Amino acid sequence: MSEAEHYGFQLPEELVMLRDQVRRFMREEVKPIEDKLPHDATGCSSQDRAYLRGLAEQMGLTRLTVPEEYGGNPVSAMARVIIAEESAKCRLGAYAPALGAFGGGPPNIIWGGTAAQIEQYGVPCVDGRKRAFVAITEPTGGSDPRNNISTRAVKRGGKWVLNGRKMWITGAAGADFGIIFARTSDGGDGVPPGITAFIVEPDYPGISFNEIGVIRALSPYEIVLEDCEVPEENVLGDVGKGFGVAQTWLVDARIPYAAGCIGIAQEALDMACGWVKQRPTRDGMLSGKQAIQWMIADSEVELRAARMLVYDAASKVDQGQSGKVDASICKLYGTETAGRVVDRAIQMFGGMGVAKEMPLERWYRELRVKRIGEGPSEVHRMVIARDKLRNTDGGIYFG
Numbered sequence: 001m002s003e004a005e006h007y008g009f010q011l012p013e014e015l016v017m018l019r020d021q022v023r024r025f026m027r028e029e030v031k032p033i034e035d036k037l038p039h040d041a042t043g044c045s046s047q048d049r050a051y052l053r054g055l056a057e058q059m060g061l062t063r064l065t066v067p068e069e070y071g072g073n074p075v076s077a078m079a080r081v082i083i084a085e086e087s088a089k090c091r092l093g094a095y096a097p098a099l100g101a102f103g104g105g106p107p108n109i110i111w112g113g114t115a116a117q118i119e120q121y122g123v124p125c126v127d128g129r130k131r132a133f134v135a136i137t138e139p140t141g142g143s144d145p146r147n148n149i150s151t152r153a154v155k156r157g158g159k160w161v162l163n164g165r166k167m168w169i170t171g172a173a174g175a176d177f178g179i180i181f182a183r184t185s186d187g188g189d190g191v192p193p194g195i196t197a198f199i200v201e202p203d204y205p206g207i208s209f210n211e212i213g214v215i216r217a218l219s220p221y222e223i224v225l226e227d228c229e230v231p232e233e234n235v236l237g238d239v240g241k242g243f244g245v246a247q248t249w250l251v252d253a254r255i256p257y258a259a260g261c262i263g264i265a266q267e268a269l270d271m272a273c274g275w276v277k278q279r280p281t282r283d284g285m286l287s288g289k290q291a292i293q294w295m296i297a298d299s300e301v302e303l304r305a306a307r308m309l310v311y312d313a314a315s316k317v318d319q320g321q322s323g324k325v326d327a328s329i330c331k332l333y334g335t336e337t338a339g340r341v342v343d344r345a346i347q348m349f350g351g352m353g354v355a356k357e358m359p360l361e362r363w364y365r366e367l368r369v370k371r372i373g374e375g376p377s378e379v380h381r382m383v384i385a386r387d388k389l390r391n392t393d394g395g396i397y398f399g
């Protein structure tokens with residue numbers, strides 16, 4: 001029986017083929033390279049990366065969010081979640097697109113830029129010549145960026161001058177440029193009020209980076225902006241309209257983010273099943289114990305539910321719906337489920353579960369971050385509850 005039938009949800013044949021293709025690629029090509037890496041390495045040699053990227057390219061697995069006119073191979077949201085789930089099973093896939101086997105693609109918001117910006121910054125990211133970061137969060141808080149962004153951009157001469165600090169920015173060091181969000185006006189000064197997106201290069205005077213060690217191996221960075229001068233032509237989109245652009249991009253990213261977490265957790269559960277079936281106890285294998293079976297059953301049920309929520313959100317996006325609340329639902333449930341499943345898998349492995357020779361403890365640390373990044377669970381609960389309250393009148397008995 002195919003897995004699609006097993007889940008009782010019939011994925012279209014081409015998506016089943018895509019899933020199997022990515023699964024094979026991860027198992028046969030990416031995993032052997034990953035096996036040679038130190039436990040906490042977040043990338044491989046440039047030679048291995050070029051090799052994997054070349055293969056991924058041949059299979060049509062790269063440039064998935066790049067418009068066709070810029071050399072892209074855009075695919076549906078459903079295809080992206082299928083790829084995200086399978087590719088997250090190896091870390092060289094999980095850190096895609098910036099560092100992983102699947103290569104390329106700048107943050108999507110660059111495609112809303114001018115022709116010159118796309119030429120200078122967007123296109124070189126497509127084939128891996130450039131890499132970018134996105135900086136929204138600040139030390140004063142990331143959960144409510146619309147109100148919390150206090151980095152200021154003031155127009156002086158023909159330039160915008162940025163002052164402020166950004167926190168927890170992934171991939172900032174070594175990037176070729178970043179998209180930094182700053183408050184351009186509170187209104188009343190002739191400048192449209194709101195937040196604006198700027199393209200900033202790391203060698204502009206007045207920008208510096210400090211690594212922040214965190215629970216997972218891939219460190220984020222603090223960015224300090226002290227009278228950092230940005231050319232006027234580096235405003236991305238309209239002045240004062242940056243936040244709307246960021247929101248669309250974030251919604252778009254959350255659904256594959258959840259799918260990736262489910263992929264990691266599925267791998268952990270499958271590993272644990274393999275382990276308990278061959279781990280002897282005084283009276284039979286571990287797999288015969290109800291305590292173990294319940295952990296397996298709960299994990300399987302929750303993972304299936306989480307995957308269906310991801311498919312539901314992706315299919316709504318493919319039908320042209322905004323998917324905002326659905327993205328919050330699958331991000332919340334996907335990240336929390338994945339954390340629980342990996343935790344149970346560690347428990348089933350016992351001491352081996354926390355050993356550095358196994359990937360489980362690394363996944364556990366990575367997944368802990370996922371409940372905070374891309375919006376903490378509590379903020380997604382708030383989004384979901386507000387929507388529910390707005391659209392529900394009390395049902396049959398109270399309405």
Ligand SMILES: Cc1cc2nc3c(=O)[nH]c(=O)nc-3n(C[C@H](O)[C@H](O)[C@H](O)COP(=O)(O)OP(=O)(O)OC[C@H]3O[C@@H](n4cnc5c(N)ncnc54)[C@H](O)[C@@H]3O)c2cc1C
Nearest residue numbers: 134135136137141142143168169170220373374375376378
């Ligand atoms: C490893 C890592 C990488 C990251 N990469 C990036 C990046 O590349 N670019 C970027 O811009 N940002 C990035 N972030 C930032 C991330 O998006 C923020 O950490 C997140 O949005 C939360 O913001 P905060 O840390 O300031 O927490 P706060 O906003 O201070 O919130 C703290 C806690 O308070 C609770 N909370 C907040 N608001 C509410 C509410 N309304 N109701 C109830 N509870 C609430 C939540 O539990 C939350 O975890 C990254 C973070 C990490 C940890």
